[in-house]
Amino acid sequence: MPTTTIIRLEDIHKIYGSGETEVRALSGVNLTVEQGEFCAIMGASGSGKSTMMNIIGCLDKPTSGRYYLDSADVSRLNDTDLAHVRNRKLGFVFQQFHLLPQLTALENVMLPLVYANVPERSRRDRAVEALTRVGLAHRLHNRPNQLSGGQQQRVAIARAIVGRPVLLLADEPTGALDSHTTVEILDIFAELNANGMTVVMVTHEPDVARRTRRIIWFKDGTVVEPNLIPSELNQLLAIT
Numbered sequence: 001m002p003t004t005t006i007i008r009l010e011d012i013h014k015i016y017g018s019g020e021t022e023v024r025a026l027s028g029v030n031l032t033v034e035q036g037e038f039c040a041i042m043g044a045s046g047s048g049k050s051t052m053m054n055i056i057g058c059l060d061k062p063t064s065g066r067y068y069l070d071s072a073d074v075s076r077l078n079d080t081d082l083a084h085v086r087n088r089k090l091g092f093v094f095q096q097f098h099l100l101p102q103l104t105a106l107e108n109v110m111l112p113l114v115y116a117n118v119p120e121r122s123r124r125d126r127a128v129e130a131l132t133r134v135g136l137a138h139r140l141h142n143r144p145n146q147l148s149g150g151q152q153q154r155v156a157i158a159r160a161i162v163g164r165p166v167l168l169l170a171d172e173p174t175g176a177l178d179s180h181t182t183v184e185i186l187d188i189f190a191e192l193n194a195n196g197m198t199v200v201m202v203t204h205e206p207d208v209a210r211r212t213r214r215i216i217w218f219k220d221g222t223v224v225e226p227n228l229i230p231s232e233l234n235q236l237l238a239i240t
Helices: 049-056 079-089 105-115 120-133 149-161 179-194 230-239
Strands: 005-016 023-034 038-043 064-069 090-094 167-171 199-202 214-219 222-228
Touching (some): 005 049, 023 049, 038 179, 049 199, 079 090, 090 149, 105 120, 105 149, 149 179, 167 179, 179 199, 214 230, 222 230
Parallel strands (some): 038 199, 167 199
Antiparallel strands (some): 214 222
16 A cells, blocks of 8 residues: 655755854755654754754755655745744644643644634534543533643643644653653553554653654654664664
């Protein structure tokens, strides 16, 4: 069965500053991610993984090279067009939940659909559906301060998927959670992926990366291991 390439990066460079202050955050990154994959991006601090995530998430633009998201070249779009792509194509989950404290879980999840001009009735139905998928059908009307950390992250995941994105990006999504809650959140990602969602996650935690299907290892601003099998992670960690 043919696959769809969701991410295609061609010779991506990212340079900050110039002259003596020049920093090469990314140096010639080439990478593809196919529809339905569940990948982890790993690497030491300063390896370029966070910069790469910002470019994949259309939060930053490469200095040179091409980035194709769902077959469209987004590497030269202006900020307004990038914001449109983020809203239509991408879902984000971060270490911090970034929920609005004055809004209920339902209202927080509905918010991206307001910006997408989805009709009010559809917004509510889709938000309820998303919260139900993450196990929070009984918490629709609770505000963030009435929810545990794990429940708040579930709301954040529901908010990320309510727009039906082609790609879910998670940046250290379990960094603020205990080990038991981490497993619960990773189970949700695995279930979403099993149902066809493409998931790319940045993490520094080996146990988290092992729950994915492929590990992409960054070093010195480039990809050195693009297809690491999670069971091979221990061997790599032993020599880095």
